[in-house]
Amino acid sequence: MAKLYWPPKKDKKDRLHQLVAELPGVQAEIWERTFQIAARAEAALVQHRVEGVAKIDMLKGDIDGYVVLEDKAGSNQTPNKSKKYANSAASIEFGRSGYEVEMVNERGQIVRTYEVSPAEGLHILTEAANLPKKQRALRIKARKIRVKVKSGSKKRNKGQD
Template sequence: MAEVYDDVSGRKLEKFLATMPGVQAALDEVRFEIAARAEELLLQHRREGHASIDVEDGRVDKYVVLDDERGAKAALSIEYGRAESIVVKEAKDGSTYLDVIPASEGLFILARAANLPKKRKGKVHL
């Protein structure tokens, strides 16, 4: 009877297979295609040009990232949309006022680029 091992050279079989050069090359190709589609979709909606598509390498996985250097969680709002919100702002004369930030629909740039379903999972609190 054959004996099946769940590791190769001390590494889990899945990680061993995932880190093979051919598998990593295939992941690079798919990541490039998704990133190119995501960049094209983002360019169709770009207003001020703050957001960009980046690619990153994990230990095993490859990532396509919607990045927004403003740091105001704008990438999350671009992807999934946002609800209307009211914020308190200060005027130049020192007085305060309420400002309404309108709701916006998500563009689902990454989901569409990767051919994933466009749906929000639960409530997103920004």
């Protein structure tokens, strides 16, 4: 199997690499391998899916093919784009550290607290591409997240605390 890696420069060797990489047979092989990795990733994702909208997608670049784990859950988005939000696709692949959540009302009083436990990553894309796993160290220091609760909103646990 041939692997070509090069920075785009204008010398003759790099033009030769690009010419070979753009050959129809090479592009067909790249797309075939992309499809195989995506099929294995989709099979692994289906085995672990309990709920959610995570999916595997294939993208075609100028030379390369890409397999993407994508999760466009509404809970991932925040109205304020400057704030960070949870990236479920990264959490699925690499895992997450635990954290504590404080639910507060309009006056800033804590209504409820609960802990979200750490979760190990599933390494869906890593295993599908037959790459070595790199374990991410879980954070020891717990994070704390404050969530504002609107008055009059329905409780998720139906009032059972």
